Amino acid sequence: MVTLYGELENMLYEINEKALKLESEGKKIIRLNLGDPDMDTPPEIVEAAYASMKAGKTKYSSSYGEKKLREKIAEVHGVKAENVVITPGSKFAVFATMFLTLKNGGNVIIPTPYWTAYDLIAKSVGAKTKLLRTEMEDDWEINIDQLEKLVDENTKMIILNNPNNPTSKAMDTETLEYIVELADRKKITILSDEVYAAISFNKTKSILDYDSEHKHIVSNGFSKTFTMTGWRIGYLIGNKMFIDNITKLNQITFNNVPVFIQDAALKGLELHQKIASAIKAKYKERADMATTKLSAAGFKFTKPDAPFYVFPKLDDLDSERFTLDLLDKGVAVAPGTSFGDYREHFRISLTAPNDQIEVGLDKICEAAT
């Protein structure tokens, strides 16, 4: 009756379901497996949502998103409001972009290690994926010759995730510049997921810095910058025709992100400086603790440019077995195989309270010896 979705299985979700099950059985699990911050959404944002609900902002609204929010986002990114559309999370932004761009076939190039959803979404809309491997030993940099060789006449899209999940590595600006040049030359759309950019430890370059004509697309969201993961609000930046088309897709899917949630996100942007710097400082401290402990235990990894993730390697590690064993010891992480063919790696999310992260890191180091 219904198409089976076997291809959407991934151990990232399996580990999470197991962790939830163990917790429901009363076991204490230190959850370092998802990019879901331990902190609460700032109270100013909660109050803004409540005020908006009480003011009756509970009706259908524009599928573009609210004018004020689009204007504020446009201001932040130096674009026009007509180049912005609001979506229920940046994941939906990626889905909508692929649904429109790849529905008539073609392939999409995805550098690995990657966020699992890119591959799953591309396959769900019937596109082929071509994986472009990067290595820790090369500082996770994309090899531009390999990329050019991978492009063929059916290549419709290149995904960039800058800074990257799971490596927390920001792209080298020369590489970024070259990829834009290649994409323009071959008429390929770049979808640049920049959801970790606003809280990266140092300012990173956006695809927008090389794309004044909006040939390419940026996806972004409020989850990470404003600790709003469960609010489900993100956005796309692109040319007007693309934004209009996404809006028509919005009209036949979710219609609009609740206006009170858009008002809450607007409050977040207004308090951006204050909120983002507090979050950055907190994660810098955690990243420093993690790198110190992991180095001492003999793990190899690149120094994170952005919050949340470390993606360490241990020679000859079977990361799926390691991850399952570690879960039995009360620590949930994600195996490297959830992000491509990275059997010797695993991903730690530094999204638990500091004392839990410390215990978790100690157990990880212990389990690896």
Added chain:
Amino acid sequence: MVTLYGELENMLYEINEKALKLESEGKKIIRLNLGDPDMDTPPEIVEAAYASMKAGKTKYSSSYGEKKLREKIAEVHGVKAENVVITPGSKFAVFATMFLTLKNGGNVIIPTPYWTAYDLIAKSVGAKTKLLRTEMEDDWEINIDQLEKLVDENTKMIILNNPNNPTSKAMDTETLEYIVELADRKKITILSDEVYAAISFNKTKSILDYDSEHKHIVSNGFSKTFTMTGWRIGYLIGNKMFIDNITKLNQITFNNVPVFIQDAALKGLELHQKIASAIKAKYKERADMATTKLSAAGFKFTKPDAPFYVFPKLDDLDSERFTLDLLDKGVAVAPGTSFGDYREHFRISLTAPNDQIEVGLDKICEAAT
């Protein structure tokens, strides 16, 4: 670069954008064009959302939806929680169902007049639509011989909308029973959109009354019953395999409806009796006013079985012209052509304050003479 979505144009949206534009220019428009109630969301529901946010329910959560909400919905419909999945609105529920069921091709039979979104969604996922005309003169009843003739080996789905938008007509139980028998015999999935059922003036039959094995699918939502249009929460009922597949699609699209919105919807269900009867009484009053005025002015229509819509006919009416002229006079309605080939009909939404509806109806009657 991106697939054009020309096929998604519809005058329903055009009228709405024009009405919004006229309002922004300071003109007063009586808006009887959308099914968006004038009443506020009940305050108990708003307070439940706020309490949930304050309790930190602002994180990622299960793509199935919250256990308590699924259990409560299951109880309401006499099914198991494993047969229920939560979506951001019933429109997304329809999109997700069609995306999974029709992605490998096939056609879907849609009785007309229909809610525009069915046709647009089916086309967006690449399916063919076969329209099955019903007539006011037949009490909008589906002709079962015509339906059987329309079915071919590529028919994957039949859409039912019971009670119907735009006619507010509930299906005859014998017809419903026959359609289920036909669908079972031909192995076709019925998607039954029952979003107006809980507030219909008399109890209507659900597809669930004839489908103990969950061969078919029900979409439903909280928008109409609880005046929660802008909250974007709905659900699907189906067999476990279908629910599991929708959940996997949820994981790669919106992930989860915000938990505080699910908590608000749960509060709505707990107060169902109180809220739904107040809403029904209010709409019954409006429906009576509308039928009295429209009858006196010579319009033909069937008596509404459910709130919100009347779909009157006037011989030789050009409803698109009529609708545009009426908008100039300050009343927005939707032309019959937005719901299929119904040039002589138009749809009135009784979703404005009573005094506005009264003035609106008077202007409609005046314009028609």
